[in-house]
Amino acid sequence: AQSVTQLDSHVSVSEGTPVLLRCNYSSSYSPSLFWYVQHPNKGLQLLLKYTSAATLVKGINGFEAEFKKSETSFHLTKPSAHMSDAAEYFCVVSASYNNNDMRFGAGTRLTVKP
Amino acid sequence: DSGVTQTPKHLITATGQRVTLRCSPRSGDLSVYWYQQSLDQGLQFLIQYYNGEERAKGNILERFSAQQFPDLHSELNLSSLELGDSALYFCASSVADTQYFGPGTRLTVL
Numbered sequence: 455a456q457s458v459t460q461l462d463s464h465v466s467v468s469e470g471t472p473v474l475l476r477c478n479y480s481s482s483y484s485p486s487l488f489w490y491v492q493h494p495n496k497g498l499q500l501l502l503k504y505t506s507a508a509t510l511v512k513g514i515n516g517f518e519a520e521f522k523k524s525e526t527s528f529h530l531t532k533p534s535a536h537m538s539d540a541a542e543y544f545c546v547v548s549a550s551y552n553n554n555d556m557r558f559g560a561g562t563r564l565t566v567k568p
Numbered sequence: 569d570s571g572v573t574q575t576p577k578h579l580i581t582a583t584g585q586r587v588t589l590r591c592s593p594r595s596g597d598l599s600v601y602w603y604q605q606s607l608d609q610g611l612q613f614l615i616q617y618y619n620g621e622e623r624a625k626g627n628i629l630e631r632f633s634a635q636q637f638p639d640l641h642s643e644l645n646l647s648s649l650e651l652g653d654s655a656l657y658f659c660a661s662s663v664a665d666t667q668y669f670g671p672g673t674r675l676t677v678l
Contacts, residue, residue, distance in 0.1 A: 486665045497658055498669040505665060548665060558611045
């Protein structure tokens with residue numbers, strides 16, 4: 455069984471400052487991990503994914519995430535926030551052999567202040 | 569644009585009615601997934617089809633059903649609608665371990 459916990463329901467940053475969205479996971483199997491972004495009234499867009507290759511994963515729009523097995527974490531970061539980054543972010547875990555069973559975190563709402 | 573299309577974009581109906589939501593997966597993707605997103609429940613997996621066959625079931629109510637056709641498009645049927653069924657319904661299609669989501673159908677039950 456697997457699960458994912460997003461540690462912050464809401465994060466607020468100023469434009470130009472770093473972004474950190476935290477995610478811890480639990481998985482009985484070698485996990486695949488994903489971050490998706492959802493802008494208001496839009497579908498979920500894949501930002502990046504980890505599937506047991508490099509532990510530092512680079513995604514779109516300057517985002518990256520680091521898989522840390524010892525900490526069971528997969529935090530999402532960006533060096534400098536842009537106004538257009540304001541959205542809901544979802545951390546997702548699945549057993550790498552079975553992508554039927556994707557478990558979504560509750561989401562973190564990112565607000566970017568001018 | 570993920571390549572997954574959903575129609576209609578918005579749907580407003582009354583309690584007790586039945587509606588059908590449609591999803592076309594990305595070209596070549598055999599799997600289609602349906603999700604419900606509401607404010608109180610978050611994003612919930614409903615059901616998955618793979619090449620026309622039901623593959624996995626999540627928190628899908630008995631009033632809801634789905635199917636996947638030979639051309640791989642899928643329909644989600646919601647019947648005896650209740651106020652609490654108001655939500656965003658997403659479909660996703662996948663290749664390997666990555667799911668790509670459509671823009672969603674917003675269902676409002678009055």
